[in-house]
Amino acid sequence: MAIAADETASGCGARLRVCTDAAALRSALDGRSIVLVGMMGAGKSSVGRRLAQALELPFVDADTEIEAAAGMTIPEIFAAHGEPYFRAGEARVVARLLEEGPKVIATGGGAWLNPETRARIGEAGVSIWLKAEVDVLMKRVRKRSNRPLLASADPEGTLRALVEARYPVYASADLTVISRDAPHEHVIADVVQALSGRLGFVRSNEEQI
DSSP: OOOOOOOOTTSSOSSSOOOSOHHHHHHHHTTOEEEEEOOTTSOHHHHHHHHHHHHTOOEEEHHHHHHHHHTSOHHHHHHHHOHHHHHHHHHHHHHHHHHTOSOEEEOOTTGGGSHHHHHHHHHHEEEEEEEOOHHHHHHHHTTOSOOGGGOSSOHHHHHHHHHHHHHHHHTTSSEEEEOOSSOHHHHHHHHHHHHHHHHTOOOOTTSOO
16 A cells, blocks of 8 residues: 555554555445545645545645636635635536546535535545544644635634534535544544445455554
8 A cells, every 4th residue: 555654463553554455445436536525624635635645546635726727825816806706616626626537635615515516526426524623623724824714803713603504514425534633644544444334345354444
């Protein structure tokens, strides 16, 4: 496998060692993409990049694609055109990415809220909600300044309001995996385990996470 780490006598350590059969799991996906959804700070990009490496699939960050298409950063798009304009472009980008073939896609926090986007993902992908507690999200997003929805006098209050509004919608994803305040390797292992169960992919004792 492409991702490996400390090996223990049991075969797969508690740290990072994805040792499932990547080819078999890709086959079980049957041409579908793995689409990560959830709040800003849930780890969609960092987990998605490593997950794609482990499964030997392409990785795409939808927000990066939006910025490339617009020739502007996301904060600049929000400032110049507003959120509705951004959301329309986001929906188009996600639709295009799904049409391009199987990959791991990290979506923006609001992408899954669009019913048409949810339907497209349902047709061409397996959706995974990376669910994190508010304190974990806040700890992570404080490190970055490119979060236009949190540009308020009370960013934590804004984040809690977004969580309250969005979590019931995120819950409709195919799978839910807890994005813990732990090394990404643990979350990746949880994602692969959840995918294996969803896709009916049975691993032998030597092919575990």
